[in-house]
Amino acid sequence: MHKGWSKNELTDIIGGKWIVEPTDDWHCWNLAVSSSGCVGQGNLFVAIDKNRWLQGTGNMGVYAEWTDTHTNLPNYQHKIVGAIVERHIKGLDPSIPQLLVENSYDVIKKLGLAARDAYSGKIIAITGTSGKSSTKMMVEHLLKGKGTVESTHGNHNSRTGVALTLGKCVTQPDFIVIEVAISALWMRSGGICKLARPHVAVVTEIALGQTGGNVKTVRETARMKARIAQGIQPGGIAVLNRDMPEFDLAKSEVIAYGANVISYGFHEDADFRVVEWRPVDDGSWVRAVIGDQHIRYHLPALGRGMVSNSLAALAAVHALGIDPAEAADRLQTIHLKESVLEPLSAELPKGGTAYILDDSYNATVASMLAAFEVFKVNAAQHKGKKICILGRLVNLGDSAGAIHKKLARPLIDTGADLVFLYGDEMRYLVEELPEKMVAGFYTDIKTCARDAASILEPDDYVLLKGSRRANDFGQIRSSLLSAIQRQHELPPFTPGKRGLLSNSRYGLQAVDAESGETLLSAGNTHIQVNRGLGSLLLLALLLENIARGKMKLNEYVTINSSSAREAKASAAIGFEEGEQVSLYTLLSLLVCRNSPDVALALAETMSDKTSEA
Incomplete structure (x- = not known):
């Protein structure tokens, strides 16, 4: 493995002045802008203040939160070997090198570009409204059997995250697997993949997810997702889901960028085609046709969507010249992220077991529908109540109301008995569901978890699904499991459409301050x-x-x-x-x-x- 950047190589690329100079044998090889990004050794931390961050990322809304990392870097200085700064951080250990620059955010792109220019391995870039994280993990897992691999850390898939991942090219691994969000593709200047220049570009799904800029329809989404093939290397291959909407548009766009196309999926015209899949307790058995090969493999993951993602991963490694039949054997040993269609069981204090399908890692419309599908199939195997605890979908802009309402029919079709809804946007869904189906509408995740836990009985089956950003839904799993342990102490709960407002102790009233007109009234408005x-x-x-x-x-x-x-x-x-x-x-x-x-x-x-x- 290459040792990374030396102190002289670093200043040759980005300039600047050493406030605290490193030793001559000093090296760094992993760029980080947060504590969680400091993984392993060789971490070079890029400290960025809020104004610089917002200018560089263009982030708005729920993504606009940022704390000047010059101020909190001393709290995790043990994780780093050096820092890029715009002002001297006096609280750092004096042995930690500090390089002063004018614009620290720009350093990320400069170092990512320099590392990419010198890179001699293969890059696989993956995007999709849903499925991109799971597919990234599968591709990474398959490639580890063939060489050294670096990949996107966590969900750092923005334009900033992609540049940080490209910085990993400096160590010259055999493969780099990059996850790319649509926000890294829709910039007016063009997508980030002009910088990444992938050898293989994968599109897992197209649906209306994060909205912004000119992306407000599925067709516009397809056009932007196809930018994953911008800058694709000569002879490069785009791997496209044959089942996704606007496949023909995406295909024509990636071809225009210079890519050859391989399709995959359940569609009869797919190049890599699922012939049969059978759900089992520990995942799925899959039979597929790849060219003239018939392969069969076990996937330790639930649902049709995961089966599709596994075929995308096999198609991607095939595009790199790796035998997919041989690679398929490695899929049975993969372990996906916590809270990604993860089956759990919880022992109830009064005896018996409740079963949980935790898919709370994140949510888009497409992944919500995929989770409904898995829930429907699995819940049918249980005799108890079928319960969904759902969090809001974020970043939908003016489409939030219409999109949440459209979840009603697929949700009803799952056969769910009760639904607990969390987050402001879920109020749109409340009005579309049968009253007997809605257990409650919540803005507090603890109360939601407590009420759900209080009614659990043996062999109940529960789905957890929702967006984590800018709310507490990421705590639903721990809150629910904790509440289950205290089930015998919990107050009685009677499901009701208005959640807390169905209780006689609560009321809500909104009044126009100028006219005195009552705009909204719910619950017991006479309570004092x-x-x-x-x-x-x-x-x-x-x-x-x-x-x-x-x-x-x-x-x-x-x-x-x-x-x-x-x-x-x-x-x-x-x-x-x-x-x-x-x-x-x-x-x-x-x-x-x-x-x-x-x-x-x-x-x-x-x-x-x-x-x-």
Whole structure:
């Protein structure tokens, strides 16, 4: 393996001035912009302030949150061998080199480009409205049997993430597998793959997912996804899902970029075709035709979508000259990410077992529908209730209402008995479902998990699916499992269409401040609650901090010991010490519940000392 960049090679590429100069034998080989990106050794951290980050990424909305990493880098300095900075970080260990540059964000692209220019291996780029992460993991797993492999870390698939991954080219692995989001392809200047220059480009699915720019239809999505083949190397191959909408458009676009095309899927005209697949307890058995070869393999993953992704992976390695029949044998040893169609079981305190299909890693419309399909098939094997706990889909813009409403029919067709819905956008779906089907609508994930856990009985089957970004849905798995362990302590819950507002203790009313007209009324609007001046002042201060940008709704608050002690109060939510809760959730609970543990947690967040809070 190549040793990476030396101190002189680094300054030759990006310029700058060493504030703290490294030794002559110093090297770095992994670019990182966050603590989670510091993986293994050789991490060169690129510190970026908020304005620079927003200018460089173009991020808006839920993606616009960023904290100046110059300020918090000392907290994880043990993970790095050096830092690119725009100002001297005095809190760093004096032995850690610091290179001062004018624009730290631009460094990422410069180093990614330099590494790519010198790279002699093969690059596989993968995009798709759904399935790209799983396909990336499968391709990476198959290639590890043939050489050294580097790949996208986590879901760092934005234009920034792709450039960071290209930086891994500096170590000269045999293969680089890059996951690419549509936001890295729709820029006016052209997609990021003009920089990546892949040898193989894969499109796993086309559906309306993240919207932005000129992408507001499936056809526009197909055109942008086809940009995965921009910059494709001479003789390069595009691997396309034959079953996806707008296949013909995507095919014509990638050909125009210079790619040859291999198709895969269940379609009778697919080059790599699934002939038969059979779901079993531990995954699927698949029989496929690849050219003139008939292959059969076991895939330890659930659902038709995963079967399709496995064929995409086999087609991708075939495009690199690897025998797919031989590669298929390696699929049976793959382990996908936690919370990706992951089957779980939970022992109930009163006896018996409830079964959970955890697909809460992320969600798009396409992956939501795929999860429904797997849920329908698997739930039919259980005698208990069929329950879905669903979180909102994000980044849908003006289409959010219509898209969430369209989930109703596929959801009803699963045969689900009860549905727990979490997140603002899910209110659109509530109105489209039969009243007896909706267990509740929630803005607090803890309450949602607690209510769902309280009604679980032996052989119930539960689906977890939703977007994690800018909300607490990523905590649904741990919250549900924790609540199940305390099932015998949970208050009784009666499912009802309006969730918390179906309870006689709650009401909601919105009034036009000028005309006095009632705009919205739900639940028991005659209920009166005595609320002290302190909580109202706290609410006013919190809203003021949010308005001034001092606090963000999607930032997380860590519950400390004093707040946790308040959990014993009758009106408390019951947060545990060390638990992380979004500010959005705490604000909602302060308004709706006036819980003492919530109030103290917020007060301590806005104060330096517990006594001041």
